[in-house]
Amino acid sequence: MYKILKKEVLSDIIKLMVIHAPHVARKAKAGQFIIVRINEFGERIPLTIADYDRDAGTITIIFQEVGKSTMQLGRMETGQEISSFAGPLGHPTEIENYGTVVCVGGGVGIAPIYPIARSLKEAGNSVISIIGSRNKDLLFWEDRMRAVSDELIVCTDDGSYGRRSLVTEPLKELIENADKKVARVWAIGPAIMMKFVSLATAPYNVPTTVSLNTIMIDGTGMCGGCRVLLEDGARFVCVDGPEFDAHKVNWDSLLSRLQFYRKEERAAVEHWQHKCRLEGAPEEGGK
Amino acid sequence: MAELNQKERMKIKRHDMPNQDPLVRRRNYDEVALGYSEATAKKEAERCLQCKDPKCVQGCPVGVLIPQFIKALREGDMVKAVEWMKVKNNLPAICGRVCPQETQCEGNCILGKKGEPVAIGRLERFVGDFELAHRTCPLAKAAPTGKNAAVVGSGPSGLTCAVDLGREGHKVTLFESLHGPGGVLVYGIPEFRLPKRVVYGEINYAVECLGIDIKIDHVIGRTFTLDELLNDYDAVFLGTGAGLPSFMRIPGINLNGVMSANEFLTRVNLMKGYLFPQYDTPVKVGRKVAVIGAGNVAMDAVRCSLRLQTLHSRKTNELPGEVHMVYRRSRDEVPAREEEFHHAGEEGVIFDFLTNPVEILGDEKGNVKGMRCIRMRLGEPDKSGRRSPVPIEGSEFEMEVDTVIMALGTSPNPLVFVEAEGLERTKHGTAVADPETGRTRKMRVWAGGDVVTGAATVISAMGAGKRAAADIDKFLKGEAPWQ
Ligand SMILES: Cc1cc2nc3c(=O)[nH]c(=O)nc-3n(C[C@H](O)[C@H](O)[C@H](O)COP(=O)(O)OP(=O)(O)OC[C@H]3O[C@@H](n4cnc5c(N)ncnc54)[C@H](O)[C@@H]3O)c2cc1C
Ligand code: SF4
Ligand code: FES
Numbered sequence: 001m002y003k004i005l006k007k008e009v010l011s012d013i014i015k016l017m018v019i020h021a022p023h024v025a026r027k028a029k030a031g032q033f034i035i036v037r038i039n040e041f042g043e044r045i046p047l048t049i050a051d052y053d054r055d056a057g058t059i060t061i062i063f064q065e066v067g068k069s070t071m072q073l074g075r076m077e078t079g080q081e082i083s084s085f086a087g088p089l090g091h092p093t094e095i096e097n098y099g100t101v102v103c104v105g106g107g108v109g110i111a112p113i114y115p116i117a118r119s120l121k122e123a124g125n126s127v128i129s130i131i132g133s134r135n136k137d138l139l140f141w142e143d144r145m146r147a148v149s150d151e152l153i154v155c156t157d158d159g160s161y162g163r164r165s166l167v168t169e170p171l172k173e174l175i176e177n178a179d180k181k182v183a184r185v186w187a188i189g190p191a192i193m194m195k196f197v198s199l200a201t202a203p204y205n206v207p208t209t210v211s212l213n214t215i216m217i218d219g220t221g222m223c224g225g226c227r228v229l230l231e232d233g234a235r236f237v238c239v240d241g242p243e244f245d246a247h248k249v250n251w252d253s254l255l256s257r258l259q260f261y262r263k264e265e266r267a268a269v270e271h272w273q274h275k276c277r278l279e280g281a282p283e284e285g286g287k
Numbered sequence: 288m289a290e291l292n293q294k295e296r297m298k299i300k301r302h303d304m305p306n307q308d309p310l311v312r313r314r315n316y317d318e319v320a321l322g323y324s325e326a327t328a329k330k331e332a333e334r335c336l337q338c339k340d341p342k343c344v345q346g347c348p349v350g351v352l353i354p355q356f357i358k359a360l361r362e363g364d365m366v367k368a369v370e371w372m373k374v375k376n377n378l379p380a381i382c383g384r385v386c387p388q389e390t391q392c393e394g395n396c397i398l399g400k401k402g403e404p405v406a407i408g409r410l411e412r413f414v415g416d417f418e419l420a421h422r423t424c425p426l427a428k429a430a431p432t433g434k435n436a437a438v439v440g441s442g443p444s445g446l447t448c449a450v451d452l453g454r455e456g457h458k459v460t461l462f463e464s465l466h467g468p469g470g471v472l473v474y475g476i477p478e479f480r481l482p483k484r485v486v487y488g489e490i491n492y493a494v495e496c497l498g499i500d501i502k503i504d505h506v507i508g509r510t511f512t513l514d515e516l517l518n519d520y521d522a523v524f525l526g527t528g529a530g531l532p533s534f535m536r537i538p539g540i541n542l543n544g545v546m547s548a549n550e551f552l553t554r555v556n557l558m559k560g561y562l563f564p565q566y567d568t569p570v571k572v573g574r575k576v577a578v579i580g581a582g583n584v585a586m587d588a589v590r591c592s593l594r595l596q597t598l599h600s601r602k603t604n605e606l607p608g609e610v611h612m613v614y615r616r617s618r619d620e621v622p623a624r625e626e627e628f629h630h631a632g633e634e635g636v637i638f639d640f641l642t643n644p645v646e647i648l649g650d651e652k653g654n655v656k657g658m659r660c661i662r663m664r665l666g667e668p669d670k671s672g673r674r675s676p677v678p679i680e681g682s683e684f685e686m687e688v689d690t691v692i693m694a695l696g697t698s699p700n701p702l703v704f705v706e707a708e709g710l711e712r713t714k715h716g717t718a719v720a721d722p723e724t725g726r727t728r729k730m731r732v733w734a735g736g737d738v739v740t741g742a743a744t745v746i747s748a749m750g751a752g753k754r755a756a757a758d759i760d761k762f763l764k765g766e767a768p769w770q
Contacts, residue, residue, distance in 0.1 A: 023510055027509075042567050085504055
């Protein structure tokens with residue numbers, strides 16, 4: 001069992017948790033992920049590592065409540081325990097001094113882009129970060145991102161904070177600006193955002209890395225459910241990734257595969273909310 | 288019963304296994320084979336001729352003392368029967384259910400030459416179930432040796448190795464990457480063939496008696512590397528199995544509705560997807576399912592598909608769909624256990640032999656809508672003596688399906704080889720290990736089971752775990768140093 005040592009409500013639907021998992025913390029690196037399972041009925045949910053503290057033996061996860069399992073996790077409180085927590089999984093980000101790099105984090109993708117930006121900064125890169133969300137309420141870790149970036153651009157879709165635009169607009173401007181000499185781009189966020197980042201950087205041949213969050217079960221290469229189609233064939237995201245060259249990813253196939261269990265995901269939420277009502281448990285998470 | 292003579296014994300007919308009715312069992316996940324009663328088991332045991340040179344034992348990969356346990360059983364001495372069994376086999380309740388007896392012990396039984404062999408597997412299961420319920424043969428632990436061993440993977444090879452090392456007094460830590468132990472016994476083989484209470488019963492008992500420390504959620508190669516384990520343990524056994532699924536290299540494999548049998552079976556068995564939404568993990572089969580392959584894995588996939596379809600149709604009042612097993616060779620080459628093939632047929636699977644997919648077809652949304660297949664014929668025998676299938680030109684046709692499950696075999700998961708300098712592998716990705724001792728080319732590292740042989744059987748994995756444990760024990764006691 002793994003104890004929740006701390007919980008922070010970053011927004012209505014985005015929660016942060018610090019989990020005691022020394023076996024994962026001792027080797028965790030930026031870019032890797034973990035698999036969490038709440039209890040004996042739970043599914044195995046992959047979440048990218050947002051931060052780690054080796055001395056304290058903790059891993060920080062940040063998640064958006066999108067389905068039954070993440071909603072249920074979001075209702076758990078400090079002191080409660082999670083039944084399974086495996087990792088660190090996948091390959092870490094390849095950190096080098098590339099020169100000037102851009103780190104793009106969209107929505108809950110701000111969480112995993114943070115340790116990457118920090119590591120890149122520590123390796124001597126000049127880091128320009130772009131973070132974006134639908135609105136001001138969904139934005140978090142602006143301060144943390146600012147602390148590890150030489151320049152930070154904040155956007156919201158509705159203009160309620162920062163610049164009113166998608167993350168791809170400032171990204172394009174940066175790439176087109178010859179003075180900046182952008183050597184590499186990292187982007188983590190919703191699949192559709194990563195697709196458009198990829199389309200934006202491809203014409204300029206700026207190497208672009210994305211972290212894919214496909215449907216997974218084991219996270220160890222055993223099921224193949226996480227596979228993604230690259231130019232030269234399929235790869236398993238959990239063992240070959242989760243980071244890939246964005247320009248090689250078949251985005252349409254990826255987006256379609258993410259939809260496969262939509263109906264069941266909705267049914268699970270309904271079933272759970274119904275159960276919560278019967279048991280009188282709070283259905284909406286409070287702040 | 289009075290002592291029978293050989294002639295009288297040979298007149299007794301082999302006793303059928305009571306099974307759940309096919310129409311009923313299509314709607315549930317309960318065990319299909321119900322097991323012999325004590326009376327039937329004793330009567331079946333009377334058939335054994337107690338050969339001086341028992342051929343059945345030669346057919347068993349671990350050499351179970353078959354005539355001895357059968358004799359004790361028919362004399363009504365169950366405690367003795369269990370003792371004989373446990374000399375060679377730690378997990379009889381499991382093997383009795385899943386061993387391919389027709390090619391092993393029973394395939395060799397002398398009675399099989401003229402009539403039907405003794406139902407050794409069913410008797411083994413009976414003895415195993417007795418032990419599970421009564422625990423007359425406790426696992427005793429020798430005085431602590433002060434040595435410790437790490438066992439990686441908790442399938443049949445790892446479990447057996449851990450238990451045997453624990454009995455010798457070594458301190459054993461068992462590392463498992465998933466959230467529970469059991470390996471294929473838990474994530475692959477379905478409840479209706481091997482109830483999980485049997486597997487957990489064996490595991491819990493071993494943990495209780497021997498104090499084996501099971502560390503779940505530990506992926507060796509990531510959480511710890513093999514080299515790190517070698518710093519902390521005197522010996523390491525790798526029983527990580529062959530869990531990496533293969534996909535056919537044909538167009539369309541990334542469409543929605545195409546999955547590996549491992550994914551499908553893991554969703555159903557390990558994650559209990561058939562109980563969705565009580566359990567969180569969904570599993571989906573369509574109305575027309577094609578399972579590619581004809582091994583045990585394929586058989587489990589077709590039978591799980593049938594059950595999911597039937598359960599689903601009872602909820603929605605639709606007619607249940609169809610499940611096809613598509614195999615490029617013919618009936619005679621089917622590698623699955625005979626009993627499973629027979630049960631699958633009874634439950635309504637449609638077999639498409641000598642058929643091979645060449646492309647999976649998708650609709651505009653990226654969902655599977657069909658499969659283009661080609662008919663095959665059996666050509667000349669290849670080097671291994673098996674007749675290899677050859678495509679028949681111009682015989683291509685389309686099959687309407689919405690789910691394609693690939694059960695084409697698996698290879699060892701490569702993660703454990705990460706940062707394991709010197710651990711040699713073959714070109715098939717299997718670990719190189721001595722078949723007698725399990726020693727790999729890397730000092731203080733042993734391996735056995737599917738990670739060495741490629742996908743094989745429960746009993747061969749158990750046997751490898753047992754042989755390795757014996758050698759590790761000698762090594763740890765200084766009797767067999769590493770050369
Ligand atoms: C669906 C199916 C049906 C089958 N039916 C039969 C049958 O009827 N009869 C029969 O005899 N055989 C059958 N088999 C084959 C049999 O199950 C295997 O041969 C046997 O389980 C192999 O045992 P093992 O101990 O080598 O490995 P496994 O049972 O595969 O166990 C390996 C374990 O190691 C873990 N692991 C892997 N990598 C790591 C790592 N890096 N770190 C930590 N842990 C790791 C895995 O999670 C797993 O739990 C079947 C196989 C399948 C898939
Ligand atoms: S272990 Fe398997 S092969 Fe050996 S006697 Fe038992 S059933 Fe037969
Ligand atoms: S999640 Fe199962 S292989 Fe990647």
